[in-house]
Amino acid sequence: MFGDQLGPHFLDGPDQPVLIVEARGVFARRRFHRAKAHLVLSAMRHRAAELGDQCVYVRGDTYGEALDGIREPVSVCHPTSHAALRFVQGRGDVEVAPVRGFATSTDEFDLWVRSRGRRRLLMEDFYRDTRRRLGVLMEGEEPAGGRWNYDADNREPPPRSATLGVAEPLWPTEDEIDEEVRHDLNRWEREGRVAFLGSDGPRRFAGTHREALATLDDFITDRLPAFGPHEDAMLSADPWMAHSLLSAPLNLGLLDPIEVIARAEDAYRGGRAPLGSVEGFIRQVIGWREFVWHLYWHLPRSYRARNELHATSPLPGWFADLDAESVDAACLSDALSGVRDHGWVHHIPRLMVLGNYALQRGWDPAEVTDWFHRAFVDGYDWVMVPNVIGMSQFADGGVMATKPYAAGGAYIDRMSDFCSNCRYDPRKRVGQDACPFTAGYWAFLHRNRERLATNPRMGRPLSGIGRLGDLEAVIEQEADRGSAAP
C-alpha cells in the first residue's frame, strides 16, 4: 500500500500480507512542510506497527529499489496520482486493483459524465445525483428538509466574539513512533539530505485509523452542530472554528468517506445536529471532495499546465518561505503563520486570502499549485491540481469555477475580524493605508479585462473599472508594490 492507502478498507482481509515502502527520496526532491513529512511518516510507521508480522516495511530511497528486492507478486490499489499510476503500470510486475476510498467509483462517475451530454460538469448536479444514488439525506425521492442546498444559510459573517465558542478540537497524543520520526527528521536535516518548510509539532492531525475515528467522533459531537453557519468565516483567535480537521486522515486513506457521512447523517436523524450544518458538511465530503478526485482523472493530463490568465510571476520568497512576520496585511500574515505552524488553514483563508492574493498578483499557477502541495498537510496531487489550477487561480478559464475567486478587502472585512487590527483600510485603494487586496482586486480586473470580457458573471465587476476615477493611481501603486510583502 502507498502511504495514502493506510486504512483497513484498503485490505482484502485480516491476514493479507502488506508491503509498505518508506521512500525517503520523495522528501529530498521537494521542500515539504515538516509537519507533513512528520504526519505521513508517522502514519506509515504506525500502520506497520499495527500490522506487525503481516507487514514488510522497507526503508529506502525509491519505490523502484524497494520493489526490486521483493520476490512475491505485488498488487496495489489504484494510486492517487498520475505519476504513481505511471510508475506501477510501467513496472510490469505490479497488479493494479481498482480505486478504493471514494464514495463514487470511476464507472459511476463516467456514467454520470455521459448522462450530461454536452452540459457542463457541475459540482451541484454531481452532488445531488450522488445523494440520490447513495440515499444520503433523502426522504424518498426528495432531499431531507425539502432543500438540496443550505449554502445561503451557511455564509454568515463571524460572530462578534473572539472565538466561535465551540470546544477546541481533540488533538492526537504523540507516542514513541512520533518521537522516532522527529529524531529521524532532525538527523536528515542535520546531514543536509532534506530541507523542510515550517515548524513541526505537536502533531495536530490523526495518523492512525483509531485516531481518525476519535477525531470524527469529537467533530460530530462537539463541532458539527456549529459547522454550517460560519463555515466561510475567519477569526484571528480561532483558526480551527468548527471545521472537522478530517482532510488529512481522509487523504491518508485512514477513513472511508462513507463512514464519515453516515456519522454526520446519524447526528441529524438523531436530532443532535441541524440539517444546515449536516448538509453543508456532507456536501464537502461526497460533493466537493469526490468531484475534485474524479475531475483530476477525467481532465486531460495537460490540465495542470493551463494558464488562461497568462500569469507568469514567480512566488516571492516571503510567501514561499512562510515568512508571516514580514507581512503587515493582517489577514495574509495570519494565514501564512497558520500554514507555517500547522501546515493547515481552513478553506476560506486558502481560497480568499492566500489564493486570492496569488491570483491578483499574477503568480504562475503551476508554482502556486506546487507551493500548496508542499506546504499543506492534506496536499496531494489529485486534490491540489483542480483546487488550485481550477478553483483558486482560474487558470483553466472556467472549468471548475464559473468566475475567478478574486475579491477585495470588503469581502475579507465582512467575513473576518482581521481588518480592525490591520494597518491597512479595506475601503481605501490608494495611499499609504490602501488595502493591498482592494487595490490588487482592481489591478487584477484591469489587467485581465479583455480575457474576462466574455464571462457573463464578470460583466458587472468589469464595468466597475470604468467608474474608478483613480484607476491610474491604483495601477501605478500596485506595480510599485510588485512582489514586496504587503
Ligand SMILES: Cc1cc2nc3c(=O)[nH]c(=O)nc-3n(C[C@H](O)[C@H](O)[C@H](O)COP(=O)(O)OP(=O)(O)OC[C@H]3O[C@@H](n4cnc5c(N)ncnc54)[C@H](O)[C@@H]3O)c2cc1C
Ligand atoms: C487553494 C485550495 C487548496 C486546497 N487544497 C486542498 C488539499 O490539498 N487537500 C484537501 O483535502 N483539501 C484541499 N482544499 C479543500 C479544503 O480547503 C480542505 O479540504 C479543508 O479546508 C480541510 O479542512 P477540514 O478537514 O477541517 O475541512 P472541513 O471544512 O471540515 O470540510 C470537510 C471535508 O470536506 C472535504 N473538502 C471540502 N472541500 C474540498 C475541496 N475543495 N476539495 C477536496 N476536499 C474538500 C475535505 O476532505 C474536508 O476534510 C483546498 C482548497 C483550496 C481553495
Ligand code: SF4
Ligand atoms: S485591511 Fe486589507 S490587508 Fe488588512 S486585514 Fe483587511 S483585507 Fe487584509
